[in-house]
Amino acid sequence: MTSTNQTEPSASRPQFYETLEALPSTLSDVLTTYSGIPKDAQLHHVVKLRNEAYTYFPYPCIGTFRFLEFDLASHYAYREHVLSPLKTPCSDGAAEPLFLDLGTCLGQDLRRLVYDGALIHRLWASDIEPKFIELGFKMFNDADKLPADHFLCPGNLLSNSPDDKLRVLDNRVTILHLSAVFHLFSLDDQKAVADRCLRLLRKDTGGPVLVLGGQVGSQNPGPYERRNASQDYTHKYRHDERTWKELWDNVCGSDAWKDKIKKLEVKSKLLKRNKVKGESGEVTVFTQLESGSDLGWQMYEVWVTFS
Numbered sequence: 001m002t003s004t005n006q007t008e009p010s011a012s013r014p015q016f017y018e019t020l021e022a023l024p025s026t027l028s029d030v031l032t033t034y035s036g037i038p039k040d041a042q043l044h045h046v047v048k049l050r051n052e053a054y055t056y057f058p059y060p061c062i063g064t065f066r067f068l069e070f071d072l073a074s075h076y077a078y079r080e081h082v083l084s085p086l087k088t089p090c091s092d093g094a095a096e097p098l099f100l101d102l103g104t105c106l107g108q109d110l111r112r113l114v115y116d117g118a119l120i121h122r123l124w125a126s127d128i129e130p131k132f133i134e135l136g137f138k139m140f141n142d143a144d145k146l147p148a149d150h151f152l153c154p155g156n157l158l159s160n161s162p163d164d165k166l167r168v169l170d171n172r173v174t175i176l177h178l179s180a181v182f183h184l185f186s187l188d189d190q191k192a193v194a195d196r197c198l199r200l201l202r203k204d205t206g207g208p209v210l211v212l213g214g215q216v217g218s219q220n221p222g223p224y225e226r227r228n229a230s231q232d233y234t235h236k237y238r239h240d241e242r243t244w245k246e247l248w249d250n251v252c253g254s255d256a257w258k259d260k261i262k263k264l265e266v267k268s269k270l271l272k273r274n275k276v277k278g279e280s281g282e283v284t285v286f287t288q289l290e291s292g293s294d295l296g297w298q299m300y301e302v303w304v305t306f307s
C-alpha cells in the first residue's frame with residue numbers, strides 16, 4: 001500500500017475538498033447492498049449530499065469527507081466490545097445491550113453496524129441538528145429499514161431540560177459512542193458532556209458499561225482557539241492520555257457521582273490517521289503517532305461500573 005493524496009483542499013477553504021476520485025470501498029459496498037444505490041450513481045449522490053450537509057454546518061469532517069470513513073468500525077474495540085454484543089442474542093436474565101451514537105450527524109457509523117449484522121432494535125442515534133438526521137436517511141436510502149423514533153433529535157448534550165429528546169434513554173445505554181464530538185467543546189463543556197454520558201448509561205447491569213469513540217487529540221494538551229460557524233473565536237480543548245483520564249476522574253469523582261460509581265477504567269491512544277491506497281481503493285489506517293508530531297486521533301474506551 002502506498003500513501004496517496006487524491007483529494008486536495010481548495011485554497012480558499014482548507015477544510016473543504018471539492019470532490020473525491022472514488023468512494024472508500026466499504027462505503028461503496030454499503031451503498032450497493034444496503035442502500036440499493038447503483039455503483040455508477042454513488043459518487044455523485046454522496047458529493048451532492050455532502051454539499052448540502054456542509055451548507056447547514058461546515059464541520060471539517062464533512063468538508064474533508066472524513067465522515068465516509070466509518071470511524072467506529074476502525075476503533076480497536078469495535079469487533080469485541082461493540083459489534084459482538086450487539087449481534088448476539090441475549091442469554092436468559094442478561095441485560096440486553098443498547099447502543100447510542102451521540103452526535104451521529106449523517107449516521108454512517110450506525111448504518112455500518114446494521115450492515116455488519118447488529119440487531120436493529122438495539123441501535124439508537126441522536127444529534128442536535130434535525131437536518132443531519134434527514135440527510136442521513138437520504139444518503140443511505142433507508143427510511144423503510146430503520147425506525148425513525150430511534151433517532152432522537154434534537155438531543156442537546158449540554159441541556160438539562162426535561163423536554164430534551166435524549167431523556168428517553170436516561171439509564172438505558174450500555175454502549176455509548178461519540179466520534180468527533182468531545183473536541184467541539186471547552187473543558188468545562190466537556191465535563192458537562194461526560195456528566196450527560198453518565199446519566200445515559202445503564203446502572204443495573206452488574207458489570208461495566210462502555211463509552212467509546214475518537215476525537216482530535218494532542219501531545220500538547222490544552223485549550224486552543226477556533227472560529228465557530230459565526231466566525232467568532234471560541235475555546236476548545238484537546239487531550240492526551242493523561243488529561244483525558246483526568247477529565248473522567250474529575251467528573252466521576254464529583255459529589256454527584258462518587259458514591260454511585262464503583263470502578264472507572266479510562267484507556268486511550270493517540271494515533272496517526274493515514275489514508276492509503278489498497279487493492280480495493282483508499283482506506284484509513286491508524287498507526288503510532290511519531291514523537292514530536294502534535295495532533296493525532298485519540299481513540300478511547302471509558303468503562304464505568306456503577307455501585
Ligand SMILES: C[S@@+](CC[C@H](N)C(=O)[O-])C[C@H]1O[C@@H](n2cnc3c(N)ncnc32)[C@H](O)[C@@H]1O
Pocket residue numbers: 059061066067071102103104105106126127128129132155156157158178179180181184
Ligand atoms: C464533527 S460532527 C461528528 C459527526 C459524526 N459523529 C462523525 O464522526 O462523523 C459533530 C456532531 O455533533 C453534533 N453536535 C454538536 N453540538 C452538539 C450538542 N450540543 N448536542 C448534541 N450534538 C451536538 C453536530 O450536529 C454534529 O453532527
